[in-house]
Every structure is written in structure tokens, then in C-alpha cells.
Amino acid sequence: MSKKHISTVINGDAMEFLASPEQSLLDILRDELELTGSKEGCGTGDCGACSIMLDGRLVCSCLVLGVEADGKNIDTIEGMGNGSDMHPLQKKFLEHAALQCGICTPGILIAAKALLEKKPDPTEEEVRYWLAGNLCRCTGYDKIVRAVLDTAADMRAA
Amino acid sequence: MEYFAPTQASEATALLKKEGAYVLAGGTDLLVKLKSRMLKPNVVIDLKALPKIKAIEKTTSGWWIGAATPCAEITEHEELTKEWPGVCEALGLIGSTQIQGRASLGGNLCNASPAADSVPAVIAANTICVIATENGEREDLVENIVLSPGVTSLKPGEFILGFKLPRSQGRSGDSYLRLIPRTEMDIAVVGVGVSLSLDKAGNLETIRVCLGAVAPRQVLLPDLQKTCIGKQPSEELVQTLVELARKACSPINDKRGTVDYRTTVAGVLTKRAFKIALERAQAK
Ligand SMILES: Cc1cc2nc3c(=O)[nH]c(=O)nc-3n(C[C@H](O)[C@H](O)[C@H](O)COP(=O)(O)OP(=O)(O)OC[C@H]3O[C@@H](n4cnc5c(N)ncnc54)[C@H](O)[C@@H]3O)c2cc1C
Ligand code: FES
Ligand code: FES
Numbered sequence: 001m002s003k004k005h006i007s008t009v010i011n012g013d014a015m016e017f018l019a020s021p022e023q024s025l026l027d028i029l030r031d032e033l034e035l036t037g038s039k040e041g042c043g044t045g046d047c048g049a050c051s052i053m054l055d056g057r058l059v060c061s062c063l064v065l066g067v068e069a070d071g072k073n074i075d076t077i078e079g080m081g082n083g084s085d086m087h088p089l090q091k092k093f094l095e096h097a098a099l100q101c102g103i104c105t106p107g108i109l110i111a112a113k114a115l116l117e118k119k120p121d122p123t124e125e126e127v128r129y130w131l132a133g134n135l136c137r138c139t140g141y142d143k144i145v146r147a148v149l150d151t152a153a154d155m156r157a158a
Numbered sequence: 159m160e161y162f163a164p165t166q167a168s169e170a171t172a173l174l175k176k177e178g179a180y181v182l183a184g185g186t187d188l189l190v191k192l193k194s195r196m197l198k199p200n201v202v203i204d205l206k207a208l209p210k211i212k213a214i215e216k217t218t219s220g221w222w223i224g225a226a227t228p229c230a231e232i233t234e235h236e237e238l239t240k241e242w243p244g245v246c247e248a249l250g251l252i253g254s255t256q257i258q259g260r261a262s263l264g265g266n267l268c269n270a271s272p273a274a275d276s277v278p279a280v281i282a283a284n285t286i287c288v289i290a291t292e293n294g295e296r297e298d299l300v301e302n303i304v305l306s307p308g309v310t311s312l313k314p315g316e317f318i319l320g321f322k323l324p325r326s327q328g329r330s331g332d333s334y335l336r337l338i339p340r341t342e343m344d345i346a347v348v349g350v351g352v353s354l355s356l357d358k359a360g361n362l363e364t365i366r367v368c369l370g371a372v373a374p375r376q377v378l379l380p381d382l383q384k385t386c387i388g389k390q391p392s393e394e395l396v397q398t399l400v401e402l403a404r405k406a407c408s409p410i411n412d413k414r415g416t417v418d419y420r421t422t423v424a425g426v427l428t429k430r431a432f433k434i435a436l437e438r439a440q441a442k
Contacts, residue, residue: 004161044194045190063184063185065161133253
């Protein structure tokens with residue numbers, strides 16, 4: 001099991017790591033790079049907790065091999081904002097109490113951001129379909145959908 | 159496990175002859191099986207660095223869709239979705255937004271699930287696949303690839319480079335419908351793809367109907383030449399199609415549907431998919 005040397009750009013910074021071929025990109029992010037914002041809910045593409053952007057596409061990092069990331073651009077929740085400088089979606093999620101345990105939240109924020117970049121004025125139905133691959137055990141989804149729609153309205157007005 | 163990302167098809171075919179070698183496209187089937195230890199590959203050959211394997215190109219005779227092109231790129235292609243709405247809708251039904259970012263047509267076909275969503279639609283569309291072999295390339299119709307669940311007609315060392323979708327000309331239309339127990343993220347109980355064209359008088363000039371999830375492999379309805387061509391798309395003709403579809407079913411009983419249910423639904427979806435394809439053709 002020889003490890004491969006992988007060069008990527010993560011959240012705008014060049015990053016290199018060694019990956020053995022079996023490791024998922026999610027495992028690399030969490031275990032090797034200490035970027036533990038992306039979560040593992042299922043490991044099989046069903047829950048979306050591991051959502052990241054890979055070369056500008058929303059994907060489940062649990063279903064990407066670490067070695068596939070060579071030469072790629074990756075954006076994770078760690079690049080979206082922090083406690084003192086939050087993304088509008090993050091602020092709205094707090095305002096609407098759109099999270100409880102928070103395990104689904106990083107994935108949902110990444111997915112919702114991708115939606116608003118593609119479609120600044122989504123309908124409720126579009127939000128629900130877009131986020132259908134992000135499971136939440138706690139909130140019942142309604143507050144999440146409202147927070148996304150409310151952010152979209154604010155961002156359009158800004 | 160070894161990982162390779164060859165840049166030449168000949169390299170990939172040579173690697174694929176190794177014991178326990180699998181090709182990787184979007185990984186949404188392969189990596190799930192790898193994680194659950196259903197598969198233990200010795201060698202994984204990532205196809206995505208090969209030329210044209212992720213390309214969508216308009217050609218003189220139709221379209222080239224690279225075998226590893228993610229669904230999201232296909233469904234975002236305006237001209238292609240206009241020409242083949244049914245094929246693109248079928249691809250758009252695969253999984254979630256995240257899955258769409260990776261899942262490919264080549265993977266959906268070669269995973270060889272009877273319930274694969276895009277397969278009935280591309281078979282109805284009379285699509286040809288271009289296969290990389292040891293000696294270069296060969297072509298085959300998509301309906302000849304899946305043999306039974308998990309088994310394809312590809313020989314050792316072979317893999318699919320891409321698909322040739324014909325030009326959809328004149329008054330033609332296609333459609334795909336599936337029934338799932340939920341509204342998203344589930345496996346088809348039945349899927350139906352229809353592709354047809356009309357002559358100047360509005361009679362059927364060509365028609366292909368393909369069913370998914372009702373037999374061990376996709377079923378292309380036989381004898382439509384005799385029963386449909388040159389005829390008015392009347393209610394009577396629709397009823398004939400419904401009966402042919404039900405007759406073609408040999409489904410399994412499982413938690414998603416009984417044999418009776420699947421057979422009944424196959425008829426209903428055939429009727430609805432036919433009507434959508436017909437309306438699309440008539441609107442041209
Ligand atoms: C959460 C989730 C939801 C899903 N929902 C659906 C759904 O609604 N409908 C549906 O039909 N499917 C669904 N799937 C299954 C899967 O996403 C599709 O079958 C997808 O199209 C597979 O494509 P891929 O590129 O990811 O294939 P991969 O996983 O890369 O490959 C699949 C298989 O095909 C082989 N293969 C891949 N490309 C080629 C090629 N070019 N030539 C020869 N062999 C090849 C691989 O070796 C492997 O055995 C779902 C999967 C997940 C995880
Ligand atoms: S952990 Fe990746 S989808 Fe659940
Ligand atoms: S807040 Fe707990 S899973 Fe969504």
C-alpha cells in the first residue's frame with residue numbers, strides 16, 4: 001500500500017498530503033488535515049454531511065478518493081466563515097435556529113451556498129429538491145429551508 | 159489496492175486486464191461497494207484523465223457524451239436537454255445534487271442494475287456506445303451491454319469511452335418516467351423510456367419503448383414496428399402499448415413492489431411517458 005503524494009488547493013491555500021488509495025477524501029480532510037468541519041454521517045453518499053466543493057461542483061467527499069484530489073480545487077466549510085466573520089447563510093441559520101445537534105449543518109451550508117451561487121432566487125421547491133441529499137435528524141427541515149430562502153432574499157437586496 | 163489515472167485508453171485497457179481491476183468514473187456505486195467490502199479491488203483505474211471521457215460534443219450525426227461526464231454537466235447543457243429532454247431528465251433523476259456532481263452514464267450502465275434510471279431512456283433513444291478494447295475501439299448498441307444484475311457483455315480489458323446519441327430530427331420527442339416510493343433519493347420500482355417520431359401526417363414514423371426494473375435487465379418492447387408504425391397515435395394504440403408493456407414484465411417481488419404492482423405500474427407509466435413524448439414531438 002504505497003502512499004501517493006497529492007497536491008491540492010484547499011480553501012484557497014495550496015496543500016499537499018500523502019494518501020493511500022483506500023482513503024476517502026473525507027478521511028484525508030478529517031484525519032490528516034484536521035479539517036473536521038465536514039462530517040461523516042453515513043459514508044455511502046446518502047446523508048450529505050460530508051458535502052464539499054470539488055472544482056466548483058458539490059459532491060460527497062465520502063465518495064471521492066483522496067488520490068482523486070490531485071491537482072484539484074477543494075472548498076470546505078472551514079473556508080466559508082468563522083465566528084467573527086460569518087457567511088450570511090451562517091448568520092441566518094443562527095437567527096432561524098436552523099440547527100440543533102449541528103452534525104448536518106456544515107454539509108447543508110456548503111450545499112445551500114452552491115445553490116445560491118447558481119440560483120440567487122430559488123423557489124421553496126427548488127431549495128427542497130436541491131437539499132434532498134442532505135439529511136437532518138433534528139430540525140424537520142422547515143427552519144433550514146426558511147433560513148436559505150431568507151438569506152437569498154437578503155443577498156439579492158444587498 | 160493500487161490507483162492509476164491513465165491518460166491513454168491503451169494504458170487503461172492494459173491495466174484492466176490485471177486480476178481484480180475495476181474502472182472508476184464517479185465512484186457513486188464503486189466506492190459504496192468498496193466501503194461495504196462487497197468489492198475488494200486490487201487495482202482501481204480512474205478513467206477521468208482520458209481524452210474526451212468527460213466531454214459533451216455536438217457531432218454531425220448527433221451527440222458525443224463521454225462515459226464519465228457527470229450528470230450535472232449533462233443536465234446543464236441547454237442544447238442537449240432541448241434535443242433529448244427525456245434522456246436528460248432520466249440522468250437528472252439519479253441521486254441527489256451531490257451524486258449528480260459525480261455520477262456518470264457509463265457508471266449507471268456498467269453497474270448493470272435493472273433499476274438504473276438513465277438506461278431505459280438511452281436505449282429508447284437508440285444510443286450506441288463506443289468501447290475501448292485491446293485492439294482499439296468497437297461499437298455496440300446500449301441494449302446489448304447489460305446481461306443480468308451486475309453482469310455486462312464487456313470483455314476483460316474493455317470499458318466504455320462514450321456514447322453516441324443520434325440527432326433527434328423533425329417531429330420527434332422522448333421522455334422518461336419512474337415511480338419511486340418517495341419523491342427523491344430512491345430506487346425505481348418501474349422506469350419507462352420512450353422515444354418516437356412522427357411523419358408529416360402525424361402518424362408514428364419510429365417508436366422505441368424501454369422498461370427498467372421489471373426484469374433482470376432492461377426490456378426493449380418487441381414488435382412495435384408491426385403494431386405502431388404508420389399508425390395514428392390513438393387511444394387504441396396507447397392501449398396496445400400498455401398491454402405490450404405489461405406482457406414484457408417479469409419483475410421480482412420486493413419491499414418496493416409486488417409483481418402485480420410493478421406490472422400494473424409499467425402499463426400506467428408507459429401510457430404517461432408515451433403521451434409526454436408524443437406532445438413533445440407534436441409541438442415541433
Ligand atoms: C445516494 C445515492 C443515490 C443514488 N440514486 C440513484 C438513482 O436514483 N438512480 C440510479 O439509477 N442510480 C442511483 N445511484 C447509483 C449511482 O449513482 C449511479 O448508478 C451512477 O450513475 C453510477 O455512476 P458512477 O460514475 O458513479 O459509477 P462508478 O461508481 O464509478 O462505477 C459503477 C460501476 O461501473 C463500472 N464503470 C464505470 N464507468 C465505466 C465505463 N466507462 N466502462 C466500463 N465500466 C464502467 C465501474 O467499474 C463500477 O463497477 C445512487 C447512488 C447513491 C450513492
Ligand atoms: S457521509 Fe458522505 S453522504 Fe453521508
Ligand atoms: S441539526 Fe441534528 S442532524 Fe440536522
